[in-house]
Amino acid sequence: xxxxxxxxxxxxxxxxxxxxxxxxxxxxxxxxxxxxxxxxxxxxxxxxxxxxxxxxxxxxxxxxxxxxxxxxxxxxxxxxxxxxxxxxxxxxxxxxxxxxxxxxxxxxxxxxxxxxxxxxxxxxxxxxxxxxxxxxxxxxxxxxxxxxxxxxxxxxxxxxxxxxxxxxxxxxxxxxxxxxxxxxxxxxxxxxxxxxxxxxxxxxxxxxxxxxxxxxxxxxxxxxxxxxxxxxxxxxxxxxxxxxxxxxxxxxxxxxxxxxxxxxxxxxxxxxxxxxxxxxxxxxxxxxxxxxxxxxxxxxxxxxxxxxxxxxxxxxxxxxxxxxxxxxxxxxxxxxxxxxxxxxxxxxxxxxxxxxxxxxxxxxxxxxxxxxxxxxxxxxxxxxxxxxxxxxxxxxxxxxxxxxxxxxxxxxxxxxxxxxxxxxxxxxxxxxxxxxxxxxxxxxxxxxxxxxxxxxxxxxxxxxxxxxxxxxxxxxxxxxxxxxxxxxxxxxxxxxxxxxxxxxxxxxxxxxxxxxxxxxxxxxxxxxxxxxxxxxxxxxxxxxxxxxxxxxxxxxxxxxxxxxxxxxxxxxxxxxxxxxxxxxxxxxxxxxxxxxxxxxxxxxxxxxxxxxxxxxxxxxxxxxxxxxxxxxxxxxxxxxxxxxxxxxxxxxxxxxxxxxxxxxxxxxxxxxxxxxxxxxxxxxxxxxxxxxxxxx
Numbered sequence: 001x002x003x004x005x006x007x008x009x010x011x012x013x014x015x016x017x018x019x020x021x022x023x024x025x026x027x028x029x030x031x032x033x034x035x036x037x038x039x040x041x042x043x044x045x046x047x048x049x050x051x052x053x054x055x056x057x058x059x060x061x062x063x064x065x066x067x068x069x070x071x072x073x074x075x076x077x078x079x080x081x082x083x084x085x086x087x088x089x090x091x092x093x094x095x096x097x098x099x100x101x102x103x104x105x106x107x108x109x110x111x112x113x114x115x116x117x118x119x120x121x122x123x124x125x126x127x128x129x130x131x132x133x134x135x136x137x138x139x140x141x142x143x144x145x146x147x148x149x150x151x152x153x154x155x156x157x158x159x160x161x162x163x164x165x166x167x168x169x170x171x172x173x174x175x176x177x178x179x180x181x182x183x184x185x186x187x188x189x190x191x192x193x194x195x196x197x198x199x200x201x202x203x204x205x206x207x208x209x210x211x212x213x214x215x216x217x218x219x220x221x222x223x224x225x226x227x228x229x230x231x232x233x234x235x236x237x238x239x240x241x242x243x244x245x246x247x248x249x250x251x252x253x254x255x256x257x258x259x260x261x262x263x264x265x266x267x268x269x270x271x272x273x274x275x276x277x278x279x280x281x282x283x284x285x286x287x288x289x290x291x292x293x294x295x296x297x298x299x300x301x302x303x304x305x306x307x308x309x310x311x312x313x314x315x316x317x318x319x320x321x322x323x324x325x326x327x328x329x330x331x332x333x334x335x336x337x338x339x340x341x342x343x344x345x346x347x348x349x350x351x352x353x354x355x356x357x358x359x360x361x362x363x364x365x366x367x368x369x370x371x372x373x374x375x376x377x378x379x380x381x382x383x384x385x386x387x388x389x390x391x392x393x394x395x396x397x398x399x400x401x402x403x404x405x406x407x408x409x410x411x412x413x414x415x416x417x418x419x420x421x422x423x424x425x426x427x428x429x430x431x432x433x434x435x436x437x438x439x440x441x442x443x444x445x446x447x448x449x450x451x452x453x454x455x456x457x458x459x460x461x462x463x464x465x466x467x468x469x470x471x472x473x474x475x476x477x478x479x480x481x482x483x484x485x486x487x488x489x490x491x492x493x494x495x496x497x498x499x500x501x502x503x504x505x506x507x508x509x510x511x512x513x514x515x516x517x518x519x520x521x522x523x524x525x526x527x528x529x530x531x532x533x534x535x536x537x538x539x540x541x542x543x544x545x546x547x548x549x550x551x552x553x554x555x556x557x558x559x560x561x562x563x564x565x566x567x568x569x570x571x572x573x574x575x576x577x578x579x580x581x582x583x584x585x586x587x588x589x590x591x592x593x594x595x596x597x598x599x600x601x602x603x604x605x606x607x608x609x610x611x612x613x614x615x616x617x618x619x620x621x622x623x624x625x626x627x628x629x630x631x632x633x634x635x636x637x638x639x640x641x642x643x644x645x646x647x648x649x650x651x652x653x654x655x656x657x658x659x660x661x662x663x664x665x666x667x668x669x670x671x672x673x674x675x676x677x678x679x680x681x682x683x684x685x686x687x688x689x690x691x692x693x694x695x696x
Contacts, residue, residue, distance in 0.1 A: 003482035004048035004543060005068035005108075005253035009037065011053045013122075014089040016081040017073035017112075017228060019053050024233075027082045033234035035082055037073060040231045043242050044249055047472070048543025056086055059095040061102070068254040069108040070099065074228040076114075077121030089122035100130045104218030108252030112228035115139040115152075115184040131215050131222045132191035140185050140211075140226075142204035147181045147238075156180045156198035156211050163195045163214055163251070165474065168463035173197055173214065173247050175470035176600050179239040185227035188213050214251070221252045251471035255478040269317045273365075273385050273414055276310035279303050280367075280416045284380045291369045291379030291432045293340035301336055307381070308332050311367060318365050324351040328367050343369040343379070346433035354408045355442035358390040363413065370430040375423030379432045385413040386426065389447055389488055397492070397542070402533075404496040406441060409488040411448040412695065420693040424449040445491050451483035453691035454555050460687040461558035464680065465595035473550045480696050486547040493533050493548075497526040504620030504628060513659070515629055515648075515666050516568035517636050521613055524574035527552050528610035535603050553578075553602060557588075562681040563688050566669040573640070573671050580639035580674070581609045590676060626662070630655075640671045 009019050017037045018024050024036035041051040054063060064070060074081070075089035083089075091099075103109050109131075113124055117135040125135060140154050147153040158178065162170035174197060182198070187209035190196055197212040215222045229235055231245050283303035286295030293300040308329045315325040327348035335343045345368050354364055367383045389409040398404060410426065412419070426444035429436075459477045462469055469477070476482055531552045537545035560575035582588045587605040589596050616635050620628040633648050642649040647665045655662055673681065 002256070003479055003485055004050065005250065006050045006066060007041075007044055007052075007069045007071060007249060007253070008064075008067040009041070009051070009053045009071045009073065010059065010075075011055050011084045012057060012059075012087045013072070013075040013091065014078065014083040014085065014087055015073050016076050016083050016114075017232065018084055019051060023084065027084065031234075033232060036233040037231060039233045039236050040242075040245055043236065043246060046541055046543065047246055047250070047546070049249065049253075055084075058092065059098055061098050064098060064102040064107060067102075067107065068256070069110060069249055069252050070102065071110045071112070071249075072124070072127075073112045074114050075120070075122040075124065080120050089120065091123055091127055096127050096130065099127065100217075103131070103220035103222060106219040106254045108221050108223075108249075108254055110223045110225075110248060110252055112225050112231070113186060113188075114228055115186045115226075117186050128224060131217050131224075133194070133213060133215060133222070133224045134189040135224070135226060136187045136189060136206075136209070138186045138206060140182070140187060140200050140204055140206065140209070142201055144203045145201040147183075152184045154182050154185060154200060154204060156182055157201050158198055159196055161195050161197070162468045169459055169474065169477070170466070170468045171251060171471055171474045172468035173251055173471060174244070175247060175468075177240040177244045177247065180230060180241055180244055181235070181239055182211055182227040183229035183235065185211055187211065188224060188226050190224075191215065212248075214248075220254070223248050223252050247471045250475055253475070255475060256481065266317065269314065269385075270414070272310060272314050272317075273383070276307060276314065276367075276383055277414065277416055279306035279310060280381050280383045283307070284417060287369075287378065287380050289378045291343045291381075297340060300340055304332050304336055307367065307383075311365070314365050318363065320357055320362065321352070321364055324348060324353075325365065327351040343381075343432045344434040345369060345431055346435065346437070349428055349431050349433055350437065352428075353441060354388065354410075354444065355406055358388060358395070358408060360388065360390040360392070362388045362390075364388070364410075366426065368430075369432040370418070372418040372421060372423035373425050373427060373430060375421030376418040380418055382416050382418040384415040384419055384426065386410040386444065386446075387413055389484065391485070393542075393544075394485075394488055394492065397489070397537075402492055402496065404492055406443050407492055407495050408442050408444045409447045409491060410444045411484070412446055422692055443495070445487075445495075447484045447487040447491065448480070448696035449694060450487045450491075451480060452694045452696045454487070454551060454559065455480065455483050456691055456694070457559040457563075457684065457687055458554040460684055461554070461680065464683050465590075466593065467595045467597065470599060472546060473554075476547045476550050482547060483551070484696070485544055486551050489534075489537075489542075489544045490530055490548045490551055493530040494526045497529045498522070501525070501529070502614065502617045502621060504617055504623070513663050515633065515663060515670075516570045517573055517670065518629065518632055520570040520573040520577070520636070521616070521632055523571060524556075524577060525610070525613045525617070527556060527574070528578075528606055528613065531603075531606045532610060549603070553606075557582075558680075559688070561673060561677050562684055566672070568666075568668065572673075573636070576640050576671060576673070576677065577636055578606075578609065579677075581605065584639060625659070626657075629662070636671060641674070642670055643667050643672055646670055 019037045019041035021038040024032040028035045113135040118137040141151045142154040143151040190213040194213045194215045196210040200209045286300045288294045331345045331348045424446045428440045534545040534548040556575040560571045587601045
């Protein structure tokens with residue numbers, strides 16, 4: 001779970017709050033909720049965050065090392081509050097220096113102050129001065145805008161101010177947050193560059209004063225609140241407090257650099273692979289489309305000899321693949337002996353079973369003559385060095401109901417030219433063999449490439465469309481490790497969905513003569529189902545599931561419609577349909593050159609569209625093929641306008657009766673891009689092109 005923030009609560013400076021429930025009960029036996037942040041810590045853990053307490057000793061760089069967010073919750077002299085009773089509420093100069101350096105270096109700091117701040121005997125003012133923030137010694141009163149008619153339990157006024165980020169993407173820290181109550185709050189004085197999230201109302205005393213402010217300092221982020229009670233155990237479920245708390249902590253958290261898991265970690269293997277790769281690259285131009293050698297045979301034999309020797313030298317570094325690598329060398333020798341015609345690597349393919357070795361971090365050397373899907377259509381020899389991604393949390397899910405024994409998530413370590421393309425899969429059916437095996441037992445998907453191009457295109461789209469992102473969505477786009485894990489979960493659920501549900505036709509009908517929008521609907525159905533499963537998994541406490549929802553939404557809305565040619569672009573059409581449906585429902589809006597999303601309604605909108613597609617499928621079981629094709633066209637055309645020249649748009653009387661002629665009547669771009677997408681494609685063409693062959 002390293003992609004999620006590590007949150008450290010300070011409890012060594014006489015704080016009035018603790019994340020340890022047993023300590024709160026000792027501090028305040030009659031009312032522990034008034035001193036407990038245990039529920040707040042639990043809320044963060046459900047988001048995937050690691051949460052622990054700093055319980056003794058000074059704050060030093062060593063204490064802050066490895067911490068992404070440091071929380072200081074109302075230090076106080078014991079005269080005024082029941083406290084942890086550990087340490088002084090006064091931070092030393094060295095501690096303040098350490099905290100400032102920590103923030104400047106990229107760490108997050110959250111400070112929760114109180115009303116009449118100066119009386120508590122702490123020096124939070126000195127700490128906050130380093131970031132230009134002051135807590136006013138005040139108690140806000142607002143009889144006309146309060147909770148439970150208590151004038152000091154004021155309802156804050158949310159601002160519409162987004163927090164700007166480098167690269168042009170803005171974050172909405174109040175996403176799904178509309179109301180919050182501040183119990184006996186002070187007020188803040190914030191610097192001009194700060195973002196104020198809540199203020200007092202115009203009728204309050206003092207009026208229109210900041211209650212929550214965020215500040216950037218160096219590479220880090222600071223959040224200051226003028227009240228600490230709103231996240232206590234007895235208040236965090238009031239109004240939208242829990243959502244606000246999650247947004248603030250997620251925004252403040254340091255975004256870690258990519259772990260580099262997909263990079264070579266064994267120099268001796270990297271050196272040998274480089275030699276193997278060079279031999280493969282010399283062989284490739286000598287091969288024809290079917291894989292046979294039509295160039296210089298002597299040179300090809302020399303290259304293959306080097307490849308075989310290279311595989312032999314590398315084999316000891318991959319002992320778990322010994323049988324396969326031995327078979328690969330035999331298949332290469334047999335190819336030479338047969339005269340270098342169309343290659344046949346069936347024996348080595350049958351020996352390769354990464355599906356039986358799903359071990360996190362396990363590496364494989366893969367060498368085959370093969371085409372690369374969405375990459376090189378020719379059957380060239382390729383060499384790819386891969387690493388399996390199989391964390392325990394994913395293995396547990398797969399064992400517990402999301403079974404998919406063929407699924408093998410992988411990352412690149414290195415590869416030859418066929419993968420210097422848009423290809424992000426390693427499928428056995430792409431390998432050149434004399435006969436197709438009775439069944440395939442595995443399929444590899446490169447989650448690092450999927451994640452990297454998703455992040456690049458989505459970030460550019462959000463900036464271009466001026467879309468304000470919730471903090472967790474922004475973190476997904478900023479963190480390669482988090483995005484990779486997210487795609488692994490998405491792919492696991494999506495892939496198994498093809499064989500589940502009401503299926504009136506072969507889910508893989510793209511290989512048949514059928515209108516391409518049927519495959520659009522099948523791929524979209526699987527993603528809509530995966531979205532719904534992710535909603536369930538989020539409720540069940542799987543933290544990655546929230547990010548799967550964002551990934552499906554952003555990839556479908558932004559990348560798919562503008563990627564690739566418009567000739568039977570089934571993935572693009574699926575994205576167009578999702579956007580059009582959500583736009584028709586008012587869930588997404590394009591106004592004043594700005595895209596807005598009602599995040600609270602997205603899940604319901606996705607579920608409703610899924611319901612329409614599933615009804616089409618159920619009804620299709622009782623329809624003729626021709627009637628089903630027409631019904632599918634009608635569903636898509638309800639939301640995505642067909643080309644004006646479409647024969648299918650005119651209905652059954654305009655169509656030929658013969659099946660092949662009906663398919664031939666489909667326009668290459670039966671459902672053209674809308675003006676919205678045409679404009680987006682023009683602005684993002686270079687970004688999309690830059691993802692070709694992208695490395696994490």
